[in-house]
Amino acid sequence: MSLQDKFHEAMLSIYRQAKKECNCSAKAFLDMVVTMGGVVTAKRLLASDTPQSGLYELFRCGRLDLTVEAHVLQEEFRKLFDLAELAEAQRRLDRRTAASG
Numbered sequence: 553m554s555l556q557d558k559f560h561e562a563m564l565s566i567y568r569q570a571k572k573e574c575n576c577s578a579k580a581f582l583d584m585v586v587t588m589g590g591v592v593t594a595k596r597l598l599a600s601d602t603p604q605s606g607l608y609e610l611f612r613c614g615r616l617d618l619t620v621e622a623h624v625l626q627e628e629f630r631k632l633f634d635l636a637e638l639a640e641a642q643r644r645l646d647r648r649t650a651a652s653g
Contacts, residue, residue: 555628555629555631555632556589556590556591556632558628558629559623559629559632560585560589560590560591561590562590562623562629563585563590563593563594564582564585564590566618566619566620567581567582567585569618570609570610570613570618573613573615574609574610574612574613574615574618576606576609576610576613578604578606581593581604584596584597591632593620594620594623594624594633594637595637598621598624598633598637598641599637606619606620607619607620607621607644607648608648611648616645616648616649621641621642621644621645622641624638624641625638625641625642625645
């Protein structure tokens with residue numbers, strides 16, 4: 553299985569876990585992943601000026617580990633993204649974490 557395929561599967565998995573554990577039904581996210589693939593979806597979401605509502609919902613649930621941003625930053629997947637995308641993912645997580653304290 554390629555690294556892109558593993559990331560795609562990880563995106564499907566976070567959708568299922570977020571729905572089950574946080575009652576976070578992100579149908580639009582699932583549709584994007586199924587249609588465009590996990591990597592393209594993550595890149596599009598990171599390129600957006602506004603973080604998706606799922607980031608906030610998962611923060612409220614105490615599960616930032618289930619965010620696209622957290623997965624982009626995992627050592628295994630980092631090479632799929634450029635430095636700007638990695639920085640944006642980190643910025644969004646840092647911002648959400650700072651908002652809690």
